[in-house]
Amino acid sequence: MQNRRDLAKRETRAALVDAAIEIARAEGLGALTADAVADRAGVSRRTFFNYFPTTDAVLAVPSLDFLARAISDFEARPWDEPVPAAAAEALLHDADPGELARLADVVNLCRGDEGALRVERDVWGSAEERIAEALASRLPDGAEPLRVRVQASMIAAAGRAAVQAWADEIEGVDPHRLPSGAVDRLRALLLQAMGYLADGFHDGR
Known part of the structure; x- marks a missing residue:
């Protein structure tokens, strides 16, 4: 259970992220400064730097939160579930539509x-370490470390590619409301991307 202080920290962090996205959407990334974000969020510049080292780091939060939740779910997936399917389902399990809309919004803003x-990219890259740990626990004892690392890298890359493809498709829509079927479409893209991993490097012919 969260105490009042932790809740206040979460609310401040969320307010800073929302402020950064609003500024970037309205004025472009060139207008994104610590002072501008802090002012819009109603906090001091010092408070901004208590939470984030740079303005770019604010925009990494949607991907960071998305991946943290997904990896935790992946770790809890049934061990007999095929890894590609488990990874695809974990990326969407319990995902809030608002969280997904914000993720797509930021992906497009950062282009x-x-x-x-x-x-x-660093956020997705750093996720590979935890993915590798989760993979290692699902594989037989003595699994080759290089294999685990390669598979973790491939899962992260496939997930990021699917999210980017999905963001392309919904670019320009209301960031506060996903169109009907958008979440199902993201699931289909994730399953497709992870399916390519299951197929290996065949040329598809």
């Missing part, structure tokens, strides 16, 4: 900005 893209 073309190398700094923002680098932070977002």
Whole structure:
């Protein structure tokens, strides 16, 4: 159970993220400064830096939260479930439509900005470590470490590619309301991407 202080921290963090997204959407990433974000969120500049080291780091939060939830769910999936299917389902299990809409919004906002893209790539890259740990627990004892690391990297890359493809499809829609069927479409893309991993590197012919 969260205490009042923890709840206040979560609310401040969420307010800073929302403020950053609103500024980026309305004025572009060039307008994203610590002062602007703090002002819109109603906090001090010092408070901003208590939560984030850079303005780009604010925009990484939707991907960070999405992956943290997904990896926790992946760790809890049945051990006899095929890994690609478990990974695809974990990425969407208990995902809030609002969280998904914000994730797609940020993916599209970050396009073309190398700094923002680098932070977002780092989030997915850092997830590989936990994915590898979860994979290792599902494999027989003595599984080759290199195999586990390669598979973890492939799962992360396939998940990111599916999310980006989905964001492409819904670009320009109301960021506060996903269109009907959007979540099902993301699930289909995730399953398709993970299916490519299950198929291996065949050319599809």
